[in-house]
Amino acid sequence: MHIRDLPHADPGVPDVRSGGRLLRWLYRQQLGGQTKALCWGLVHTGGVASFPVPVGIAVQAVVDRSGSRLLLAGGLLLLLGALVAIGDVMLHRAAVTNWITSVARIQQLLARKTTELGSAMTRRVAAGEVVAVSTGDLEKIGWFVEAVSRFGAAALTSVGVCVALVVYQPALGVVVAVGVPVLALAVLPLLPPATRRADEQREKAGRATELASDTVAGLRVLRGIGGEELFLGRYRRASQDVRRAAVRSARMWSTISAVQVLLPGLLLIAVVWYGTGLALDGRVRVGELVTVYSAVAFLLYPLRHFEEIAMAYSFSRPSAKRAARVLALRRPADGRIAAPGTFGGDLTDPVSGVRAPAGRLTAVVCGDPDAAGRLADRLGGHPADAPEGTPSVLLGGTPLDDVPREAARTAVLVQDKDPVLLSGTLGELLDIPASGSVRAEEALAAAQCGDVLAALAQGSADGSGDPMASHITERGRSLSGGQRQRLALARSLVADPEVLVLDEPTSAVDSHTEARIADGLRALRTGRTTVVLTSSPLLLDRADHVVLLVEGRVAGTGTHRELLRGNAAYRAVVTRETDADDGPKAASLAGRAASGGHFARTGTDQIEETA
Known part of the structure; x- marks a missing residue:
């Protein structure tokens, strides 16, 4: 796998039963890259480990006054230097590639999961946890995955050096062969407390991130109630907890690093002391002693990889556990049957009793x-947060949860109350999978986007004045709430699904624009099933069929005028009237609607009669 081949054509199906299984699955997905990194690591560490041989030959050549062996030692040093340089460059290249490809794989899996769950994701896991997984956790997971190959190369080279020392100089080699495993295992008792402190730091950091995310999201509300300083104080305390936990974790890891320096130093002193005695007794030559000393000094290098892999695993394990928890989120069973050839009909929700007749405009009123x-999420099929055993919504008698998700989403499109506009041009925003029956111009006209087009035309990217070439900033922040809402509605109308579910599509527009949108929506969706969740009299009066929900169940059906006259609960929701004697006013409102008048909402969201 090369970086230029990213993104992955198929990121695969991860093993999310635990964090450790996810790490092993990631490693198996890039065996080729890991093998390449291992081979280049062996070239690099093998070259470094071989340096003591020419150094020992050179020292002994000086003692013996042998010029030929001195030249041989110089040639070997040049050769090994070239091997080490090439191996180091290629190892770094392969390791970084493994890191990037593993992180990219997790990013694609997270993006796929976000697409699958949609807005339901943040109802299943905290937004702060999703942010933590998508940022810092990916770095730690990638660190461990790429460090495995470098650790493997260091471990194999260390074993080879110990075996070679036992064969080359048994008296000193046995001391080294026994001492190195002891050094590698000496830090094991320190790893559990270090891991616990690292987990504590991650947990506190996740809570602080979640608190920061929630505070930023609700900053406008907090300022309105004077709670900004209160929540900022809470975040300061949370950040200080993270700092203290990080210091405690760093102290433990610094202790492990100190042990990794101290014990190898003691081994080196022991080898020099014992080897000097052997050299004085004439049992080893000076060159052999220098070779053994250099080999022991080299072993300090791979021992640092032991510390790194332990640290990488300790840091990546909780990160992988969090990632596995997010990736393990599932919707109910999907695709038990094939999608029927003709997929349409009445849309029925067994939970609430709502039925939207095919080809009609149905409005649902819910206080x-x-x-x-x-309800909107459930009507779209596959609600991620539905309790086990919840019956599926039926489209033409077919359960949506039983057909493949793509077929369900093609048939039913749900636009929630806070639709998101992605950055790009207006033309790109409306260039979506669609039936082709509704042109962009028709959808924009029905959604009453004339003033939006005029404003965008002034800022067209190519200076042509074409609003379709105008750039829309991220989430449409340069537009007002009403403009964003109307563009989102136009996008949904362009898609022209068999069933369109709209949750409060006109809550941010004025009454006159809302009335025109209601007329345009009714005209453009003729013959298509449309469900509008709203309490606006303007939309309700244009609906063919109105359903009232009370405590999640159908409490009345009929036309807007019929319910306004005869259903007190409906009247209370739509007109905000709660008095028992509001019948005459309701009749007057219904009569005005029948004669062509309409209703306008004031700033307090009450209903007043307008001519």
């Missing part, structure tokens, strides 16, 4: 916005 949002 609880959260309940309306849950």
